[in-house]
Amino acid sequence: MTKSTTDEAAGSARLRGRRGLLLTVLAVLLAAVLAGHRAVPNLRGLGSLLDSVTPLLGLAVPVLAVAGLLRRSRLALLAVLLPATVWAVLYGRALLPPAGGSGPVTLRVASQNLRAGNPDPAATVDSLAAGGADLIALQEVDGDDRVAGALRERYPHHAAVTTVALWSRYPVREYAGVDTGLGWTRALRAVVATPDGDLVVYVAHLGSARAGHTATRDETVRELAAAVRADAAPRLVVLGDLNTATTDRVFAPLARLLRDAQADAGQGFGFTWPAGLPVTRPDHVLYRGLTPTSAGVVRTPASDHRAVVASFRW
Template sequence: MRTVTEQSIDERAAGDPGGRRRRRGLVVSLIAVLLAVLLVGHRAVPNVHGLGSLVDSATPLLGLGVPVLGLAALLRRSRRALLAVLLPAVVWVALYGGVWLPSAAGAGPASFRVASQNLRSGNPDPAATVGALAAADVDLIGLQEVDDDRVDAVLRQRYPHRAAVSTVALWSRWPIRDSVGVDTGLGWDRALRAVVAAPQGDLVVYVVHLGSARAGHTATRDETLAALAAAVRADQASRLVLLGDLNTAPTDRVFVPLTRLLRDAQADAGQGFGFTWPAELPVTRPDHVLYRGLTPTTAGVLRTPDSDHRAVTAGFRW
């Protein structure tokens, strides 16, 4: 036979759903904390079979989990869970909120403008793609996956100077004094280095297409990026621009060797993440304009027809 005290405790427990509400909010709270930890420590994820690189590249998109968790907390009517969701929200804003602020890049007009575009092998109308780049009134165009003579036919009148190695090429309004292939360890050159005789002085331009990366298969990309970083490190040019599809996002840990040598035009003079791939609904940025010895004035993304990548553009002042 139960005592009166035991009976009253049982009755209160049966009539008070607070414990159940706390348990319902607990799952959302735990996920929110784990999301915040992943945002802060994504580079601690082991890079086994490219897993770490994949998580690094996707980190900016993890912010999409915040409104989902917030909605779940509301549906569960859990104030504790709502407070927990604030943690990843604050972390994401601290890490990436600044990319949406107006650029603090150098004021004034650009001395020259550049564009980089992966044309896509087998592009049904590469002439339309490069026509959109030419219409953007840039001075230098770096292209990857060039495999069609129609490209040169469209560009040669406005850009009479050209350098090419395998499937990468540079078109310039100004004379190209020298160009050589750059070995990135693929067994064949898929990068070039050119010296452009710009009106203000010589400018070294790299056009690069690094090794491909797929889920679970990033070793080739990683090796080519390391080789490219070594080539740039050995280059004595004081003014240098690198245009290309590097098959990696700027948040990827393997990108660090390049960021130690060159600056990112999108980060310094653009607004937003500058995603370029896939073109229809871009969720990452494998296409880059990197530089040193110059002042960026603008940077952005250009939608072009018939390619699976959007183009990247940037303006610079000497």
């Protein structure tokens, strides 16, 4: 081997080493963000945004692994194991088969943000009814008669407050609006008389969250949590567009009070928004006093959100 060939080989090795070092640094940074995202200050909603997208950061792991293979860097490949392990510990359970309870299903629920200005709301709700839901919770309802026309025969019992509504196969004993601090009522509490006993149902559409503007959303989460905390009902579900992901630190007040049907009986993250290529889950089925048997997401026509569904047994 000539001296020039040797020099070229050495130079190539040094270049691979530097590239491997860059990939290693990126892998360590990714692991640090995954493990420590809650430590990032929630200034102008930055912390909430980071919390919400951390499950998606796992997509960077295979990218780094492929880059390490292409660079033939053992150091980089070893380093990639670090964020892969952190991500698996934090979110890997979502990819495991559903762990829902066994036994007969006694209640099926669905929740859908209809989308303001939905061109065909009847088609949207009809797809939910076709899934056999006993209760259908709706948000962004604008009083369109087509919704009632599609549901009233199969769901003879109905409760509505401003733009949120509940359609039920079973009698609604009572209902009332719930103040979540928006300045106008966009949540309701209903008592539904199911064949197995009374069930308290909250339907909520919490404040919107925008980059740099999450204060209203944050306050509505706290107010809804306060209402649930004060509610003595042994069996309770919360359905709706809460405009926050379960991974968001702001979700903590609700997480301390209620279980998440998707986490307990579904598979995957159950992302619902935007409908075409969902990257987060603002729509939820939360519960207490019941056993979930399944949970999932349904693609419905004409809405910008996918619907969330779950089944329970008493």
